[in-house]
Amino acid sequence: MSRVHDMGGRYGDGPVIPEPEHHKFDADWHRRALALTLAMGAHGAWNLDTSRHARESLAPQDYARFSYYEKWMAGLADLLVAKGLVSAGELAGETPAQQPLAERTLRAEQVAAVLARGGPADRPSEVAPQFVPGDRVRTRARAANATVDGGHTRLPTYAAGAEGRIIRCHGCHVLPDSAAHGLGDAAEPLYAVVFQASELWSHPEHPRDEVVLDLWQSYLAPA
Amino acid sequence: MPHDDPDHPHELLPPDPALRVKALETLLTTKGLVDPVALDVIIDIYETKIGPRNGAHVVARAWSDRGFRAALLEDATAVVTQMGYYGRQGEHMVAVENTPEQHNMVVCTLCSCYPWPLLGIPPAWYKSDAYRARAVREPRAVLAEFGVHLPEQTAVRVWDSTAEVRYLVIPRRPEGTDGMSEAALQDLVTRDSMIGTGLALAPGAPA
Numbered sequence: 001m002s003r004v005h006d007m008g009g010r011y012g013d014g015p016v017i018p019e020p021e022h023h024k025f026d027a028d029w030h031r032r033a034l035a036l037t038l039a040m041g042a043h044g045a046w047n048l049d050t051s052r053h054a055r056e057s058l059a060p061q062d063y064a065r066f067s068y069y070e071k072w073m074a075g076l077a078d079l080l081v082a083k084g085l086v087s088a089g090e091l092a093g094e095t096p097a098q099q100p101l102a103e104r105t106l107r108a109e110q111v112a113a114v115l116a117r118g119g120p121a122d123r124p125s126e127v128a129p130q131f132v133p134g135d136r137v138r139t140r141a142r143a144a145n146a147t148v149d150g151g152h153t154r155l156p157t158y159a160a161g162a163e164g165r166i167i168r169c170h171g172c173h174v175l176p177d178s179a180a181h182g183l184g185d186a187a188e189p190l191y192a193v194v195f196q197a198s199e200l201w202s203h204p205e206h207p208r209d210e211v212v213l214d215l216w217q218s219y220l221a222p223a
Numbered sequence: 224m225p226h227d228d229p230d231h232p233h234e235l236l237p238p239d240p241a242l243r244v245k246a247l248e249t250l251l252t253t254k255g256l257v258d259p260v261a262l263d264v265i266i267d268i269y270e271t272k273i274g275p276r277n278g279a280h281v282v283a284r285a286w287s288d289r290g291f292r293a294a295l296l297e298d299a300t301a302v303v304t305q306m307g308y309y310g311r312q313g314e315h316m317v318a319v320e321n322t323p324e325q326h327n328m329v330v331c332t333l334c335s336c337y338p339w340p341l342l343g344i345p346p347a348w349y350k351s352d353a354y355r356a357r358a359v360r361e362p363r364a365v366l367a368e369f370g371v372h373l374p375e376q377t378a379v380r381v382w383d384s385t386a387e388v389r390y391l392v393i394p395r396r397p398e399g400t401d402g403m404s405e406a407a408l409q410d411l412v413t414r415d416s417m418i419g420t421g422l423a424l425a426p427g428a429p430a
Contacts, residue, residue, distance in 0.1 A: 018420070029245070116310045206378065211381045215385065
């Protein structure tokens with residue numbers, strides 16, 4: 001039931017290849033892909049969670065063969081059509097009518113301020129915190145969206161049904177499982193939860209190694 | 224590959240990635256949804272202005288100033304905001320400090336979340352399937368591929384960035400750096416040391 005992006009712990013991927021710090025882009029089209037994606041976000045037609053879900057919803061064979069920015073471009077193209085900003089015909093090469101810049105189009109002179117302003121994910125919430133640091137919790141048995149079948153969630157499969165300990169409360173944050181599907185922010189408490197590596201893996205490298213994940217309250221139950 | 228899949232209209236675009244991006248940019252520019260000069264400005268900012276020297280500035284100050292270090296560990300967002308390093312993909316910062324007992328390392332297994340205002344655009348390896356898949360299960364094997372070998376007494380804590388909180392690793396201050404200026408210390412702080420896949424450089428070591 002998991003999607004292809006949920007790869008934490010997977011075997012068989014081969015070595016990690018370090019690269020020097022000054023190296024930023026492998027190709028010019030990577031630069032344009034990054035900038036296009038950021039610029040289109042300014043229209044407010046979707047949020048960060050929606051755009052993540054669009055990339056995750058690529059066919060597994062595409063997700064696996066696409067390079068990083070190809071995933072971004074494919075996700076963007078799919079969203080543009082889904083949100084009605086572009087038609088399938090236009091994507092296929094039909095000539096669109098020339099239009100002046102739309103009201104929300106990101107202008108060059110706005111870029112620095114927009115990037116500096118960011119988009120915080122914390123929100124006021126009516127949901128009272130259920131846990132404090134030190135509490136033992138168990139994650140949902142399945143890493144799945146509780147409302148939308150096949151929907152977006154940020155609980156990775158490798159951490160489903162695992163027991164851990166709260167180490168930090170981050171306040172209330174937008175719930176991606178809701179926001180990705182246009183169902184509202186549904187902000188709730190977000191916690192950093194630490195798990196012993198031996199709780200997650202059959203052959204942990206070291207008895208004292210740990211993994212920390214940021215998890216929403218509705219992903220957790222008292223252990 | 225079918226070209227009429229309603230779920231995946233991206234298949235209507237040219238398959239070659241460079242042509243694909245060009246086609247999208249041309250289409251969106253013609254429709255008035257993109258200002259191509261704005262794209263140039265975005266690229267320039269991430270190529271020349273926002274990068275790992277921002278994070279190195281924060282780390283070197285934490286090494287030099289105990290009060291700053293305490294404030295950073297207490298509320299990193301407030302501290303880096305004061306230094307002008309607030310922004311997109313760095314709205315909720317947490318700093319975690321390496322010690323002889325604990326080494327911290329950051330990954331995003333589900334996508335590629337990364338503290339952009341402090342470290343810039345993530346390197347290709349950080350976004351690779353290999354790093355995303357392996358960093359949580361075998362961090363020590365991954366560290367070895369970066370030439371890092373931790374002693375038995377040091378536990379590894381891997382932070383999987385599953386929410387909008389972004390983590391900055393404060394690497395251990397290298398031996399033999401007493402009395403060094405904050406500016407000189409910055410040169411010892413590598414990008415990888417702030418992700419936790421590297422250590423800070425020894426003074427005089429080649430970068």
